[in-house]
Amino acid sequence: MNKFYTSICAFLLIGTCLWAQTSGHAPCGTPPAPESVRTFLQNIDYSISPEDPTRINIPVTLHIVKATNGSGGFLENNAFLTICDLNQRMTSAGLFFYVPGAVRFILNDALYNPVDYGPLNTMISQNNVVRTMNIYYTNLGAMGLCGYAYYPNSGPGGTQNNGAVVMSFACSQPTGTTLTHEVGHFFSLPHTFDQTSNNPTSTNAERVTRNFNEPSPRLSANCNTEGDNFCDTPADFIDNRWNCPTGIIQLDINGDRFRPDSSYYMSYSSDHCMSRFSDQQITAMRATLTSINSPRGYLTINPMPAYPDITTGASLVSPATADTFPGNYVVFRWNQTPGATAYQIKILLFNFAVLDTITTDTFYISQARIIRANREHSWQVRALNGANLCTPYSDRVFFFAGPYITNVGISFESENPLWKVFPTLLESGTSHQLHIDGFSGIEQGSAEIRDSWGRKIQDWALEPHSDRHSLFLQPLPSGLYYVQVQQDQQRMAVRILIH
Ligand SMILES: [Zn+2]
Numbered sequence: 001m002n003k004f005y006t007s008i009c010a011f012l013l014i015g016t017c018l019w020a021q022t023s024g025h026a027p028c029g030t031p032p033a034p035e036s037v038r039t040f041l042q043n044i045d046y047s048i049s050p051e052d053p054t055r056i057n058i059p060v061t062l063h064i065v066k067a068t069n070g071s072g073g074f075l076e077n078n079a080f081l082t083i084c085d086l087n088q089r090m091t092s093a094g095l096f097f098y099v100p101g102a103v104r105f106i107l108n109d110a111l112y113n114p115v116d117y118g119p120l121n122t123m124i125s126q127n128n129v130v131r132t133m134n135i136y137y138t139n140l141g142a143m144g145l146c147g148y149a150y151y152p153n154s155g156p157g158g159t160q161n162n163g164a165v166v167m168s169f170a171c172s173q174p175t176g177t178t179l180t181h182e183v184g185h186f187f188s189l190p191h192t193f194d195q196t197s198n199n200p201t202s203t204n205a206e207r208v209t210r211n212f213n214e215p216s217p218r219l220s221a222n223c224n225t226e227g228d229n230f231c232d233t234p235a236d237f238i239d240n241r242w243n244c245p246t247g248i249i250q251l252d253i254n255g256d257r258f259r260p261d262s263s264y265y266m267s268y269s270s271d272h273c274m275s276r277f278s279d280q281q282i283t284a285m286r287a288t289l290t291s292i293n294s295p296r297g298y299l300t301i302n303p304m305p306a307y308p309d310i311t312t313g314a315s316l317v318s319p320a321t322a323d324t325f326p327g328n329y330v331v332f333r334w335n336q337t338p339g340a341t342a343y344q345i346k347i348l349l350f351n352f353a354v355l356d357t358i359t360t361d362t363f364y365i366s367q368a369r370i371i372r373a374n375r376e377h378s379w380q381v382r383a384l385n386g387a388n389l390c391t392p393y394s395d396r397v398f399f400f401a402g403p404y405i406t407n408v409g410i411s412f413e414s415e416n417p418l419w420k421v422f423p424t425l426l427e428s429g430t431s432h433q434l435h436i437d438g439f440s441g442i443e444q445g446s447a448e449i450r451d452s453w454g455r456k457i458q459d460w461a462l463e464p465h466s467d468r469h470s471l472f473l474q475p476l477p478s479g480l481y482y483v484q485v486q487q488d489q490q491r492m493a494v495r496i497l498i499h
Contacts, residue, residue: 308339313394445487
């Protein structure tokens with residue numbers, strides 16, 4: 001997708017910043033950072049060096065918005081990768097982001113393609129998880145934005161719960177810098193051009209000089225009270241997306257030429273130009289967090305749970321190398337990895353992922369037609385937990401997907417859609433009650449369970465005039481089985497997994 005990123009800062013009540021993803025150069029009326037944030041920044045002691053800072057752990061809740069019917073959005077893993085990238089970019093600041101809970105999904109057409117902030121503010125109020133930084137991913141195309149965030153003590157939400165970061169899917173690619181930029185706002189950082197871009201030659205624009213005792217008639221430095229309030233970021237005036245280096249010449253009130261630094265995340269330079277925060281920016285973000293009285297100090301009240309390191313991929317069990325499975329029922333199994341709370345399984349045809357999903361189980365059953373018949377495929381799994389989201393995959397194991405099976409002599413399609421057999425996922429080595437619901441036959445019927453070789457394991461008679469049958473199922477070893485039901489010339493078959 002060819003994108004021309006330009007910037008726009010919308011006039012929100014609380015002065016957050018937004019990046020537009022529109023063509024051309026959208027006008028930008030930069031709102032000032034709220035007075036409370038400016039005062040906060042001006043009262044920080046910047047003499048303390050942020051070198052090698054102690055790590056501050058920050059819990060994050062991830063919300064992915066989808067259409068009301070569940071379509072659209074993106075994979076949980078895409079959201080995880082943005083956190084991996086954020087952690088790399090925030091290493092110098094000593095900020096570490098972890099995800100203590102499962103990814104949350106919001107199914108709502110109005111929030112999936114919002115046209116203004118109103119519904120999104122309501123979404124934030126209703127879905128924010130207290131004492132975590134909430135990140136929402138949705139389409140912001142209609143609003144022309146890459147993302148936006150709320151400064152501390154502003155925006156929807158309540159005590160220990162205020163504000164959020166909202167990201168567009170389009171700008172959530174792992175190599176993008178939008179999330180890092182927005183998180184900077186969330187932790188009190190204004191744009192480097194804040195207060196200056198609207199009128200770079202005015203007396204209260206940030207001046208280029210860093211000399212606080214300029215000889216008259218020159219005006220002395222004001223970098224500690226104007227602009228972004230930081231003296232170690234050069235004065236900046238460019239409030240739309242710019243590529244580095246810039247050839248744009250602009251002079252300040254002293255006639256000094258602005259030399260904005262494209263390497264700062266809080267500027268509007270292109271993604272590839274950005275790579276850092278300044279020492280004062282780092283000090284300010286940390287001051288937003290370090291004590292319980294800090295504006296975002298509530299994020300550190302709950303200690304981070306112990307997350308064991310995960311340094312290897314999961315250990316794959318089945319299919320093993322060169323195994324052949326019928327393409328329409330491959331059961332993937334792997335061993336539990338110590339410390340893992342979820343797994344990502346990827347099934348590939350050549351190098352194309354035909355399936356890429358997250359599960360908390362240690363197995364996955366392929367569905368017909370996801371895996372192509374008569375083709376070699378490969379698969380791999382990585383183990384995850386809340387603080388280890390960028391773990392390595394196992395080596396790829398290649399297996400052969402054979403023809404789709406019909407040799408057990410049963411159709412996979414129910415001929416009677418009223419019939420339901422449940423549960424279909426059972427534990428091995430223990431007996432179970434199997435229920436058949438929804439169809440009341442006139443004649444006596446029958447049900448039987450067969451293994452994947454078609455061998456009959458057990459059978460039952462179904463009484464007439466009953467729309468619920470409870471069957472006693474003997475303990476079985478793990479594997480895939482079929483339950484076949486027949487009554488009044490009606491037939492159906494259901495797959496059962498014993499694990
Ligand atoms: Zn911004």
